Amino acid sequence: MxxxxxxxxxxxxxSFPGLRSSVCPFDPPAEYTRWRLDTGLPRVLTSHGRTAWAxxxxxxxxxxxxxxxxxxxxxxxxxxxxxxxxxxxxxxxPRQDDPDHARTRRMLTGExxxxxxxxxxxxxxxxxxxxxxxxxxxxxxxxxxxxxYALPVPSLAxxxxxxxxxxxxxxFQEHAATLARLDAKEDERTAAxxxxxxxxxxxxxxxxxxxxxxxxxxxxxxxxxxxxxxHEEVAMIAQxxxxxxxxxxxxxxxxxxxxxxCDPHQAARIRDSDDPGxxxxxxxxxxxxxxxxxxxxxxxxxxxxxxxxxxxxxGDLLTISLPAANRDGFFRNPxxxxxxxxxxxHLAFGHGIHQCLGQSLARVELQEAFPAxxxxxxxxxxxxxxxxxxxxxxxxxFGVHELPVRW
Numbered sequence: 001m002x003x004x005x006x007x008x009x010x011x012x013x014x015s016f017p018g019l020r021s022s023v024c025p026f027d028p029p030a031e032y033t034r035w036r037l038d039t040g041l042p043r044v045l046t047s048h049g050r051t052a053w054a055x056x057x058x059x060x061x062x063x064x065x066x067x068x069x070x071x072x073x074x075x076x077x078x079x080x081x082x083x084x085x086x087x088x089x090x091x092x093x094p095r096q097d098d099p100d101h102a103r104t105r106r107m108l109t110g111e112x113x114x115x116x117x118x119x120x121x122x123x124x125x126x127x128x129x130x131x132x133x134x135x136x137x138x139x140x141x142x143x144x145x146x147x148x149y150a151l152p153v154p155s156l157a158x159x160x161x162x163x164x165x166x167x168x169x170x171x172f173q174e175h176a177a178t179l180a181r182l183d184a185k186e187d188e189r190t191a192a193x194x195x196x197x198x199x200x201x202x203x204x205x206x207x208x209x210x211x212x213x214x215x216x217x218x219x220x221x222x223x224x225x226x227x228x229x230x231h232e233e234v235a236m237i238a239q240x241x242x243x244x245x246x247x248x249x250x251x252x253x254x255x256x257x258x259x260x261x262c263d264p265h266q267a268a269r270i271r272d273s274d275d276p277g278x279x280x281x282x283x284x285x286x287x288x289x290x291x292x293x294x295x296x297x298x299x300x301x302x303x304x305x306x307x308x309x310x311x312x313x314x315g316d317l318l319t320i321s322l323p324a325a326n327r328d329g330f331f332r333n334p335x336x337x338x339x340x341x342x343x344x345x346h347l348a349f350g351h352g353i354h355q356c357l358g359q360s361l362a363r364v365e366l367q368e369a370f371p372a373x374x375x376x377x378x379x380x381x382x383x384x385x386x387x388x389x390x391x392x393x394x395x396x397x398f399g400v401h402e403l404p405v406r407w
Contacts, residue, residue, distance in 0.1 A: 016044035016054055016319055017182075017294045020398075025391050026259055026290060027335060032056050032324035040310035044319065047182040047295055047396075048082040052317040053310065056324035058347070060308040064320050066352035070299045073097045079317050080298040083186040089197055090236040094354055101353065107223055108237065108357060111161075111215050117360040120161075124364060127156050128372045136376070136407075142383030145403040150254035151246070153369050157361070158245025162238055163207060163214025164200075169246075171199070176243050180395045182295060200242070201235040215241075241358065248292065249362050251392070251399030253369050256286045258389065258403055259337060260370070261382055266339050271374035276367070282339035283366045288346035289337045291323040295396040297350065322347050323398075377407040 018029030035042045041053040041060075055064050064070050074080045074095040093104035110116070135148040151173065159166040178184055178192040204216060208224070208231070211217035216238055223229040229237075260267035270282050297320040301312045312318065325347050327334045332341070349356035356362070374380065382389070383404040390401040 013043055013045040013051060016046055016052070017321075020391070020393060022387060025389075026255075026262075026337075028291075028294075028321070028323040028327055032321060032327070036324065036328060039308075041308050041312070046317075046319060050079060050317055052298075052319045053307070053312055055307065055318055055320045056328075057308055058325045058328035058330040061320050061322065061325035061347055062351050064299055064307060064318055065297075065347070065350055065354065067305070068098075069301065069303050069305050070318065071097050071302050072101075072299055072354055074298075077300040077315075077317075080300060082184075083189040089193070090230070090233045092236060092240050094240065094357075098353060104229075104233075104237065105353075105357065107219070107228070111218075112357055112360055114360045117364045120157075120361070121364055121368065123160065124157060124368050125372070127160070128153055128368055131156070132372065132376045141406045142404040143406075145257060145405045146250070146254045146400060147402070149369075149373065150257070150403070151250045153253060154249035154362075154365055155246050157249075157365055158242055161215055161245075161361070162242060163212050163216045164203065164238070164242060168199075172196070172242055172246055176246050177395075179243065180247060180397055182394050182396060196243075197235060197239055200238050201232060204231050204235045204238065244356075244358060245361075247397050248356075249365050251292045251397050252287070252290065252362070252366060254403050255290050255292060255399045256366070256370060257373065257380075258382075258400060259286065259290060260374070261380065261405075262386065263337060266337060267374055269339055270370055271378065273371070278340075279367050279371055280363070281342070283363060283370065284343040284346065285337065285339045285341055286366070286370075287348035288326045288331065288343040290398075291326045291346075291348045292398045293322050293348070293350075293396075294398045295319070297322060322350070380405055380407045382406075 014031060018031050020029055021027060035054060035056045041055060043051055044054045046052050055061050071077055072095055075091050080095070091100075093101055096104075131149055131152045135143060138148075155169045155173070156166055158164070159169065175192040175196040178188055204220065207217050208220050211220060216234060219229060219234045219237065224231060224234060260270065270279060273279055299318045299320060301314050301316045301318065303314045305312055330345070331343070349359040383406045389403065392399045392401055
């Protein structure tokens with residue numbers, strides 16, 4: 001029986017995302033390499049119980065991410081969503097197609113320009129210095145680097161940008177974690193999404209009464225007052241950015257630090273470099289090598305098309321593996337971490353119209369966070385054997401749950 005992707009099936013299919021090796025957890029699952037070498041596309045069983053075509057080759061991923069015949073619109077194709085969408089909540093703009101997606105994105109692009117993010121760099125350096133001072137002042141070793149550094153840095157940054165009180169960070173992180181859990185039940189996801197949204201709606205209305213110098217306030221003045229956006233749409237935008245700001249960069253800091261601790265030579269090259277360009281290049285390579293979005297990129301074919309020699313029918317579900325694509329032969333010796341390589345063209349932030357809006361902010365945060373940590377704590381080291389580190393195999397965004405360190 002040939003069950004089309006997107007439907008439920010009793011046929012035994014490989015699970016997606018697959019299990020990573022305990023020997024080298026930085027590498028994507030071994031079957032992804034085999035899938036890239038096979039003809040066509042493999043059929044897989046997704047974490048939310050649907051069948052899909054898995055896209056693992058670099059060129060196929062670029063095609064799937066940039067082709068208008070492939071949709072990201074979760075309202076039109078709810079098969080992409082791990083749980084039912086709340087009809088009372090506005091759609092998330094990254095999960096829309098143009099022109100709706102482009103309309104919202106145009107309103108936000110100016111907030112995340114390279115120039116604007118570069119202007120934030122001194123603030124980010126001061127913020128990172130304060131986090132490091134607090135971490136070392138505690139004097140408690142071993143220390144969980146995720147709790148003490150990897151989470152606070154991006155959480156403070158995105159809170160500053162949005163105008164969200166940082167004292168609520170535990171609430172945001174708890175709900176973001178529920179939404180990222182691959183095994184979360186539908187009622188848990190629904191409750192977390194609704195509680196987070198309701199909180200931000202209240203914050204938006206408060207900011208309308210008491211605006212500040214932040215993104216939410218500017219959207220209220222420039223877009224809500226003109227009727228271009230509703231309060232609820234601003235709240236959804238803020239929720240998306242807040243979730244992404246907590247979840248993705250924090251995991252890159254934690255996992256990237258671990259990868260560097262496992263490769264002291266590469267860590268030293270970042271620590272000892274006074275060349276901002278070299279540090280920026282190292283960050284690009286870490287983004288390529290680690291590619292933490294392991295179960296986040298879903299699409300549906302709008303019409304019949306061929307990807308990687310595979311006929312994909314209209315209505316078929318696709319899952320695009322950015323970690324697999326970034327380990328393709330497009331890059332020389334792709335399974336090696338080489339911070340001196342030119343990693344331009346990697347897909348860690350996606351590709352096409354839906355590529356990550358906040359990538360310039362993430363780059364600046366990572367370019368500051370890694371050198372600052374390695375220079376402040378030159379004797380930083382793991383406090384447990386690598387095999388005892390708890391990796392986030394159970395989450396849509398890969399990383400480490402905890403990272404015990406000494407210095």
